[in-house]
Every structure is written in C-alpha cells, then in structure tokens.
Amino acid sequence: MTANQSDNTKPLRIALAGVGTVGVGVIKLLDTNADLVTARAGRPIEIVAVSARNKGRDRGVDLSPYAWEDDMTALAARGDVDVVVELVGGSDGPALALARNAIAAGKSLVTANKAMIAHHGQALAAAAEDKGAALKFEAAVAGGIPIVKGLREGAAANSIERIYGILNGTANYILSTMEHSGADFGATLKDAQELGYAEADPTFDIEGVDAAHKLSILAAISFGAQIDFDAVDCEGISSVRAADITQADALGYVIRLIGMADVEATAGESPALLQQVKPCLVPKGHPLAHTTGATNAVVAEGNFSGRLFFQGAGAGDGPTASAVVADIIDIARGETGSPFSIPTAQLVPMTRAVSDNRTGQAYLRFTVTDKPGVLAEITAAMRDADVSIESLIQQGRANDGGEVLVALVTHDGPEGNISKAVELLKGSESLTAPPLIMRILSE
Structure with a gap:
C-alpha cells in the first residue's frame, strides 16, 4: 500500500515541478476551489513543495507556504510527498528523471507531458503498476477535455473501432483563421505568433508532431496497443494554401489537421494499427467542421456507444490545470487502475498498418x-x-x-x-x- 493510499483521513500531499502557466493554474484552482475539491476528493489536497527554474520570478502567486527545491528530482525523495506533479515538459531530461525517481520511490505521478508519455509512458506505467502507484496523464491529451477518462471509464465497455479528431489548437487556429480571413499560411502563422497562439518555433504544432504524440497515447488506450509513436504517419499544414481553403469551401468542406487511428485484422499473429496525422477535408456537416480557433475535439466510435464527441479547450492554464487536479482527486479517492486501461503486460504489439488498400x-x-x-x-x-x-x-x-x-x-x-x-x-x-x-x- 502506498503512502497516498494508507490513510484517507489525512491530506494528500503533493509536490509541484514546474510553476509556469499550468503550475500557477493548479495552485490557483486548489486555492479557489479548496472546499469543493476536498469534498469531492474525500480529503484535503495540499501542496507541500515546489520546484522551478527561477525561484525569484514573479508568478502572481505566493510560493512562500511551500518548500522549495532547486533540483526538481529531489521532490521524488521527500518523505512528506505522496504525489509528484510534473509540469515541466520534454520527453527526456529532468522531467523523465523525476518521473522515474518518483515512481521508484512509490509515489504516484501526475503529468501533462504528452511527449514523455508518448516515448516512455509504457515503461513508466509498468513501473507504476509494479510499485502500486498511480500514473495519471489526463492533461497530456487535449488539455481540459476528459478524453482519457472518457475512454478508460465512460467507454470502457465498448470496443473502440476508430478514434480521430483535432488534437492541436495552434494548427486549428491557423486553418480556421485562414477560412475567415482569406490570408495565406505564412501571414496567418505570423499573426498567431504575435497573439500568443503559436510558439516562436512552431514546428511541433504545424508539422503535426504534437498531435502525433497525443494520437499515439489515445491509440494505446483505445485499442489496447503498445505505444508506437514512431509508427505515426505525420504530415503538417505548412503546405496548405489559401486557394486550398477556397476550393474546399466551394466543394462543401473545411480543412482540418486530423489525427486518426484504427485497427485492422491481418493474416499475421498481431493486428495492424493505422496512426495518421494529416490535413483532411472535413464535410461541413461533420461536428469537427464546426471546431474552430484553438479548440480541440475528439471523436471515438464504440461498437455499442456509437459516435462519442468530446470538445473543449486543448490548452491554457485553466483547462489544463482542471485536468491535472482531476487526476489528483482520483488518486485521493484511491482510484488508480491501469494507466492505459488494461495492465501494461497485456498491451498488444501491433504492426504498422499500410493504408494503400x-x-x-x-x-x-x-x-x-x-x-x-x-x-x-x-x-x-x-x-x-x-x-x-x-x-x-x-x-x-x-x-x-x-x-x-x-x-x-x-x-x-x-x-x-x-x-x-x-x-x-x-x-x-x-x-x-x-x-x-x-x-x-x-x-
């Protein structure tokens, strides 16, 4: 039994690595909704320690009530911490070291780090299961949309036949803005950067890598597959022109960057998994056609549930903090379960599907x-x-x-x-x- 499962009358003590936009959002949410969170968690949730790159930076919140660690990996060794929350980012480096150390110490881990989960999530999940700790990553996929919980719990009785959607807000903002303005890609990207919707280096967003990270995670949960990020066929939106937007409109479509995954039976021992992130023409009558701006939306098709549609903010301090704290509440309740819906040892290695046929x-x-x-x-x-x-x-x-x-x-x-x-x-x-x-x- 782990420390955070041993006594549900005591506060659940968390350490926060990363006090940027999302980290500050977590602090504010836990402060603003303290009574509500306590009631729903069944116990108080307290931040006891934090770590970030710059201790002296003004973040608009008071960090003095919390212990400070210059080395974030030290959070994993603290005896007064039950759950480590990683909000630093990056597939490797300090974030991965912290995740490994926290789980090795028997502490549960909550993360918003889609790159780390896409590359190392399976190994981390196996380690967490071995230690009896929780690994939660709702905030890693589609920000505030409860898609991970929706698949793991709400659609748990269904065989998911296909999952697809708009998984990157920056790309969606650019494409939907091109629709309304008539401007070409380059000018729209520049405006998005000036408005803060796109990073100074937008490569991961506009070339589909960010969406591919999220898709590989969703595919593992949906189909019981081992994560295979390298098998995602990825293509971005930088080649889309205003003329393409115009022609799509005349034909009754809009253009969206769509991540899509499904499984096909094969003659071999293992099924084949198709994972694609590509710009697509979406019929104007489809729900995804009405997803504009920096919004994310995911469609899951279950064999009994039919089409399930999830839509909401894919990023931002409030929505992402909401997903992080929802994971913490689950841990406080003792709700852990297998990170990818089924035990890691039962995840199936799938071959890479060929779309030619x-x-x-x-x-x-x-x-x-x-x-x-x-x-x-x-x-x-x-x-x-x-x-x-x-x-x-x-x-x-x-x-x-x-x-x-x-x-x-x-x-x-x-x-x-x-x-x-x-x-x-x-x-x-x-x-x-x-x-x-x-x-x-x-x-």
Whole structure:
C-alpha cells in the first residue's frame, strides 16, 4: 500500500515541478476551489513543495507556504510527498528523471507531458503498476477535455473501432483563421505568433508532431496497443494554401489537421494499427467542421456507444490545470487502475498498418507551369494508376510567373492508386512543387 493510499483521513500531499502557466493554474484552482475539491476528493489536497527554474520570478502567486527545491528530482525523495506533479515538459531530461525517481520511490505521478508519455509512458506505467502507484496523464491529451477518462471509464465497455479528431489548437487556429480571413499560411502563422497562439518555433504544432504524440497515447488506450509513436504517419499544414481553403469551401468542406487511428485484422499473429496525422477535408456537416480557433475535439466510435464527441479547450492554464487536479482527486479517492486501461503486460504489439488498400476519396492539388499539355499529363497519370476523377479545377495565379493550381477530387478508390499516380508524375518538369494530397473524411 502506498503512502497516498494508507490513510484517507489525512491530506494528500503533493509536490509541484514546474510553476509556469499550468503550475500557477493548479495552485490557483486548489486555492479557489479548496472546499469543493476536498469534498469531492474525500480529503484535503495540499501542496507541500515546489520546484522551478527561477525561484525569484514573479508568478502572481505566493510560493512562500511551500518548500522549495532547486533540483526538481529531489521532490521524488521527500518523505512528506505522496504525489509528484510534473509540469515541466520534454520527453527526456529532468522531467523523465523525476518521473522515474518518483515512481521508484512509490509515489504516484501526475503529468501533462504528452511527449514523455508518448516515448516512455509504457515503461513508466509498468513501473507504476509494479510499485502500486498511480500514473495519471489526463492533461497530456487535449488539455481540459476528459478524453482519457472518457475512454478508460465512460467507454470502457465498448470496443473502440476508430478514434480521430483535432488534437492541436495552434494548427486549428491557423486553418480556421485562414477560412475567415482569406490570408495565406505564412501571414496567418505570423499573426498567431504575435497573439500568443503559436510558439516562436512552431514546428511541433504545424508539422503535426504534437498531435502525433497525443494520437499515439489515445491509440494505446483505445485499442489496447503498445505505444508506437514512431509508427505515426505525420504530415503538417505548412503546405496548405489559401486557394486550398477556397476550393474546399466551394466543394462543401473545411480543412482540418486530423489525427486518426484504427485497427485492422491481418493474416499475421498481431493486428495492424493505422496512426495518421494529416490535413483532411472535413464535410461541413461533420461536428469537427464546426471546431474552430484553438479548440480541440475528439471523436471515438464504440461498437455499442456509437459516435462519442468530446470538445473543449486543448490548452491554457485553466483547462489544463482542471485536468491535472482531476487526476489528483482520483488518486485521493484511491482510484488508480491501469494507466492505459488494461495492465501494461497485456498491451498488444501491433504492426504498422499500410493504408494503400484503404478506400476513400481524396483531394489533390498540383502546382504547375501554365503551358499546354499539363492537364493531359496529370489526367494520364491518374488513368494509368486507375484513379477515377470526380471533379477537376484549374486556377491561374496573377503575377506569379504563369504558375497554375490544378485541384482534383477523386471518386472512392484505393489510397495506393493515388500514391502510384503521384509517383508517375515524380520528376515531371510541369510540376513546380510537390503535390498536396488530403484525404476526405467520411461523414
């Protein structure tokens, strides 16, 4: 029995590593809602120690009631700490050292660190199970949306057939802003940085890495799979142009960066797991089409529950702090359970699924020189790859050296055929940039 499970009449004592935006939010929430949290947890929750990079920084909250540790890993060794809360970030380094040390000491761990869980969550979960400690990471996926708890508890009786959604607020803000403003990607990204919606280095957000971290965690919980972040097929939004947004709108779609995972049976011993983060065309009637700004949304399809839709703030001090404290309350109640819904030893190693045989519609955009024969070249490649074209649009661009955008939408067909058509066009002097391929999400 761990220290935080031994006496439910005593306060649950926590140590907080990282007193940035989310850490301050946790402190404020526990102070503002102290009576409510105590009633729901069944015992008081007290912060006893904190650690951060700069002790003297003004954070707008009083840290003097708490013990200070210059070395965050020292929090794990404190005898007056039951639960360590890690809000530092980073897949390795001090955050991982703290997580390992805390669990080794028999302390429960709460983290908002999606990169660490995506890369090391399985090993940490196994260690936590061995020690009888809890590992909680609700805040690591979609901020304040209770998607981890929703899958582990609310949908626990269901076989999840597919999970997908908008998992990065920065990318969603950029794409939905492009819809309303008509501006191109570069200008919108710059505005997002100035407004604080995008980091100075936005690579993880706009290239899909952040969403891929979250998707790999959701896939493990949904399908009982071993985490395999390296198997996520990841593509960002930096190639999406204002013209693509316009064409999607004319066709009845919006563009969203979608993380999607499902499992397919194989002839081998283990099933195959498909994990993709890619920009997609979403029908305007789909709930995800109405998710705008920095909001996140996740759809889980259960075999008995049907479609479950979760939407809310994917980041920010309040929503993320809410998820962190919800995990702490669970621990105070003695509700731990397997971090990935089933015991770690039962998580199944799955092969990486190949999407070539999957059928669906797609949007393809080619940037080409304005000269005779280009359309014939593109349509010939489609014909030779057995890709059926539903519609084709050619749009010139003024003052751009005669460059032309050619966009087409395919009929339902194997994704592998589209890959073959693009390969046939590889090296063509008519193409001035790599083609953009976006899957069309089904209703």
